[in-house]
Amino acid sequence: MELERHAYDVVVVGAGGAGLRAAIAAHEAGARTAVVCKSLLGKAHTVMAEGGIAAAMGNAWPEDGWRVHFRDTMRGGKMLNHWRMAQIHAQEAPDRVRELEDWGALFDRTPDGLISQRDFGGHRYARLAHVGDRTGLELIRTLQQRTVALGVDVFMECTVTRLLTDADGVTGAFGYWRESGRFVAWEAPSVVLATGGIGKAWKVTSNSWEYTGDGHSLALHAGAGLVNMEFVQFHPTGMVWPPSVRGILVTESVRGDGGVLRNSAGNRFMFDYIPDFFRKETAETEDEADRWYEDKKNNRRPPELLPRDEVARAINSEVKAGRGSPHGGVFLDIASRRPAEYVRRRLPSMYHQFKELADVDITAEAMEVGPTCHYVMGGVEVDPDTAAASVPGLFAAGEVAGGMHGSNRLGGNSLSDLLVFGRRAGAAAAEHAAKRAGVVALAEEALADAARAALAPFEREGGENPYTVQSELQQTMHDLVGIIRTRAEVEQALGRIAALRERVAAVSVEGHRQYNPGWHLALDLPHLLLVSECVARAALEREESRGGHTRDDFPAADPEWGRTNLVCTRTADGAVTVARQPLPQMPPELAEVFEEQS
Template sequence: MELEEHAYDVVVIGAGGAGLRAAIAAHEAGARTAVVCKSLLGKAHTVMAEGGIAAAMGNLYPEDNWRVHFRDTMRGGKMLNHWRMAQLHAQEAPDRVRELEDWGALFDRTDAGLISQRDFGGHRYARLAHVGDRTGLELIRTLQQRTVALGIDVFMECTVTRLLTDDVGIVGAFGYWRESGRFVAWQAPSVVLATGGIGKAYKVTSNSWEYTGDGHSLALQAGASLVNMEFVQFHPTGMVWPPSVRGLLVTESVRGDGGILKNSAGNRFMFDYIPDFFRKETAETEEEADRWYTDKKNNRRPPELLPRDEVARAINSEVKAGRGTDHGGVWLDIASRRSPEYIRKRLPSMYHQFKELADVDITKEAMEIGPTCHYVMGGVEVEPDSQAAKVTGLFAAGEVAGGMHGSNRLGGNSLSDLLVFGRRAGVAAAENARNRAGRVRLADDALTSAARAALAPFEREGGENPYTVQHDLQQTMHDLVGIIRTEAEMKGALERIAELKERVANLSVDGHRQYNPGWHLALDLPHMLLVSECIARAALERQESRGGHTRDDFPTADPEWGKTNLICSRGPGGDVGVRRQPLPQMPSDLAEIFEETA
């Protein structure tokens, strides 16, 4: 077997915000570090995060602080967040933003010259540091520049298919070059997963092609566990027309800067969907909501800025009630609220996106939008301070890690999550590598097994087409494990997934190993199926509605379920099991925050 081998202290899988920040931290801690990414450096899905980085810097509202940010994050996640992760995130986010600025990030400024901060749903104060509506792009540009300047090795257009372990823990990873199909292995005592999400398991998604759930699956197969996989966030505003861009994200900044939601009758419907949990701080009349934009300190927030799960469910309800647009969405209108100059300055990417892709001038017309699969709150179960998984030497940060966001992520918290926990994962991975230096090696039989599994689709003739199986999986998840769920539908989904497993075992691809998209998909499909099964089983088990998980047959939140996490693990035979685990107990000094900010 022809195999290219490398040895490092830390291998980071994924070159988005979490992966690059982890690599920088590991390198600065003295570890020989490599980054492996599916696409070109700088093309990670983080570039699509448009609105901003949530951090309680107090640049617009001096009364903002980490305690208020912590409270907002916990309440947005319906109190199912791991309290320690939410605490660390709120406390450290401002320093991570200032660090980016020190490294060259060019943030928008206030009149006083401070980093500007904008409003987003679920945040009490305007706290999103931003660069127009291209914040993710600037974040990646800055981290990429620093990664290159530090001389960190980057393996671009390279896919990891298996994590390698021994009796103690991680010893490395196995993968292939996407262009040539040649195999490559990395010997390393520490691996950081920063692979992002699972959106390509769904038919309508804002996620890029890389988001196949491979990090979740790799961790599960290596012996780690996943937490709360039932919580999938459907961003309320994705493009619904034309079909070629259905699901493409429309940033929450549109609503943060004054955009309102209307149904097909022209009614501003969000006033009908304010939950009791948020009623005290949400405007209940149009006059009160409109006044908020000019007098933000003394007025309640518009209902368009409720947390994403609330807005997505409201839009879904309007469409189901027959009050949607011709293409199955609703209208998002900023043209009647802001001047063309304001829109083009504050939302340049949105203006360009709709103009070029949908022939819609958002300075003159409303946008046709609807919910799109956007983010998974569930992920690898990690120790909050170090991001260490249950397998020695394995770490996870960013969207692939679970616990931080509870049952629903607030907008803007993803980018600060990447920075805070990417850094922590990198530091801890370097420390683990020092402790296990010289104790890991790659076993020949493990490498041979990984290569044999990767080549299997070429050795079958007349098998299933990978694209057909992917289409059927996406349709299954869209129809049966989508934004509104029922027991019967999820049981049906699990039956279909079982059938799809048999079909995946019979996949065949034509051609050769040189850049072969069909082969790449054939290797991604087992990951997507495993993650889809975890989502469906956990969603079936959780008999309540909370955050990104809505059960039509259990429409309210249950206090007992509010104390419970669901843990997915893989048995010896490969079967997915789900067990209940008590939520970590919050210390009394943090619990007091909810009283002082009531």
């Protein structure tokens, strides 16, 4: 077998914000570090994060601080977050933003020259550090520049298909070059997963092609557990027209800067959907909501800035009631609320996106938007302080890691999350690698088995086209495991997933290994099926509605479930099992934060 081999201390799988921040931390800790990414460096999904980085820096409101940010994060996640992760995140986010500035990030500024911070749904104060509506792009540019300057090796357009382990933990990874199809292996005592999410399992998604659940699946196969997989966030505002761009994200910044949601009758319907949990701090009349933009300290927030799960369900309800826009969404209107120059300055990417893709001038007319699969709160169960999984030598950060966001993620928390825990994962991975230096080796039998599995689609004849199978999986998840779920529908989805698994095992591809998209998808499909099954099984088990998980047959939140996590693991025969696990107990001094804020 022709095989390219490399040896490192730390291998980071994924080159988004979490992966690059982990690689920088590992390198600075003295580890020989490599980054492996499916796409080109700089094209990670992080660039699509437009609104800003949530960090309680106090630049807009001196009253803001980590305790308020912690409280907002926990409440946004409906108290199912791992309290320690939420605490670390809130405490360290401001330093990570200032660090980016030190490395050359060009943030928008206040009149006093401080980093500007904008409003976002679920946050008590304006705390999102931003660069117009291109914050993710600036974050990646800055981290990429530093990664390259430090001399970290980067393997671009290279896919990892298997993590390699022995009795003592991780020994490395196996994969292939996407262009040539040649196999490559990395010997390393530490691997950091930073592979992002699972959105390509759904028909309508804001996620790019890379988000096929690789990291979640690789971790499961290696023996780690996945927590909170039932919680999938459907961002309330994705483009709905034309069909070719359906699902592309419309940043929450539009609502943070004054945009409002209207139904087909022109009504601001969000006033009808304010949950009791947020009623004390949410405006209940249009006049009261409008005054908030003029006097934020003394007026309650507009309902368009409720957490994403609440807004997505409200939009879904309006469309189901027949009050949607012509193409199956609702209207997002900033044109009547802000001057054209303001919109073009504050939201340049959104202006360009709608003008070029939908021939809509958002300074003159409303946008048609609707929910789109955007983010998975569930992921690899990790230690809060080190981002270490249960498998020695395996670490995870960013969207592929679970626990930080509970049942629902607040906008802007994803970028600070990947900075905070990317750094911690990289540092801990380097420390672990130093302890295992010189004692790991790649087993030849394991390498040969990984190669056979990768080539199997070429050996089969007359099998199905992988694109057909993926399309049916996406339709299944869209129809049966979407925003609103029922027992009967989820059970039906599990039946379809079981049938699809048999079909995936028989998928065949033609041609050569040189850049062959059909082969690439054939290797991605088992990952997609596995994470889809985890979502469906956890959704079936959790008999309540909370955050990003809504059961129509159990519409209320259950206090008992509010103290319980679900963890998915994989048995030796490949079956997915779901176990209940008590939520970690928050210490009294942190519980007092909620009394202070109430």
